[in-house]
Amino acid sequence: MSTHPITVHPARSFKANSHDAVNDPHLRKSFRGAMDFLMAKRAAQFPDHNELEALRSLGETVRQRCLAKLPQLLETLEAQLTANGVKVHWAETPEEANAIIHGLIAARNGKLAVKGKSMVSEETELNHYLEAHGVQAVESDMGEYIVQLAGEKPSHIIMPAIHKTKAQIATLFHDNIPAAPYTEDVDELIQLGRNALRGMYLKADVGISGVNFAVAETGTLCLVENEGNGRMCTTVPDMHIAITGIEKVVEKLSDVIPLYSILPRSATGQAITTYFNMISRPRQPGEKDGPREVHLVLLDNGRSQAYADEQLRKTLQCIRCGACMNHCPVYSRIGGHAYGT
Ligand code: SF4
Incomplete structure (x- = not known):
């Protein structure tokens, strides 16, 4: 495991950013409404407080057990994925992760990558890196697509464009x-975005995705999503590259069940997501679809340091549900852009 320090991309100061945000009535209205909606939906999914506490406790036990064995599980994951035909790459820094992904795309002279939602690729600023090296990276999650068109960063880990109004998106798409x-009809807007993205899957040289859970015992990459774009990115292009942090590994397939039970209910107030993808290998002889090459990039970027610190290690238990953001009194008023990272 790495001792390399974490890299973050600094923004303007929080004070300056938050001052702007506090004085933006549209932003405050969008956030207040959206966060109230999400908190209510989450509460409706957990009507029994005891059940919520029991599930949360079970999830924590799973995450703590897996983290206690992290080095060993990562080795098992690599061995199992390799046996399945998936190539595993290790990156200590964002620059290394970006260079690995670009190298894989360049090796097939690729020029277009279509991406599912990946907060780790935001962490590495992958899109900027690829574009600087002649590869267009198109976000296919609708929220990510919107913020990409706007030249912005996601403002929420689950709902990247939650800060945008219908009118702003209407203008963005029209332009x-x-x-x-x-x-400003939401269904029509979704259809416009969907039609624009459809052709990208067919043209793309590479599909890039994140990973919600990487299962060591079976070498399975689990991907939770609602739009089907994750499935398109990971099955239509000839090469699929997944990128995730080293902490996302779990020991057994059965570990996914309690975590998946918590994740969508906490994130979007859904009992389950529309899609749950399990990726274990590239296309096999005789199969009619699926990528011919699958790669996994495992990023450290300071996670080993957090792992070595008894208190900080708990941060690695996070399953990225975003519920803490929805409940944060500061975030729920001014959103995520003020924080800059
Ligand atoms: S996103 Fe927040 S609420 Fe969800 S698991 Fe991570 S720390 Fe907990």
Whole structure:
């Protein structure tokens, strides 16, 4: 495991950013409404407080057990994925992760990558890196697509464009999608974005995704999503590259069950997500679809340091549900952009 310090990309100061945000009535209204909605949906999914506490405790036990064995589980994961035909890459820093991914794309002379939602790729600023090296990276999660068109960063780990109003998205699509009419009808907006993205899956040289849980015993990459874009990114292009942090490994397939039971209920107030993808190997002889190459990039970027610190290690238990953001009194008023990272 690495001793390399964490790399973050600094922004303007929080004070300056938060001052701007506090004085933006549209932003405050969007956030207040969205966070109230999400908190209510989450509460409706957990009507029994004792059940919530029992589930949370079970999830914590699973995460703590897996973290206690992290070095060993990472070795098992690599061995199992390799046996399944998935190539595993290790990156200490964001720059290393970006260079590995670019190298894989360049090796097939690729020019277009289509991406599912990955907060780790935001951490490494992968899109900027690829674009600087001649590869276009197109976000396919609708929220990520919106913030990419706007030239912004996600403001929430689950709902990247939650800070945007319908009118802002209508203008964005009208200005950026060829022949798109101006409409504030949400269904029509989704359809416009969907149509613009469809062709990308067919044209893309590479699909890039994140990973919610990496299962060591079976070498399985689990991907939780609602839009089907994750499934398109990981099955249509000839090469799939997954990127995730080293802490996402779990020991057994059965460990996923309690974590998946908590994740969508806490994140979006859904009992389950529309799609739950399990990826274990590239396309096999005789199979008609799926990528011919699958790669996993495991990023450290300071996680080993957190792991070595008894108190900080707990931060690695996070399953990225985003519920703490929805409940944070500061975040729920001014959103995530003020924090800068
Ligand atoms: S995103 Fe927040 S609430 Fe969800 S697991 Fe991580 S720390 Fe906990």
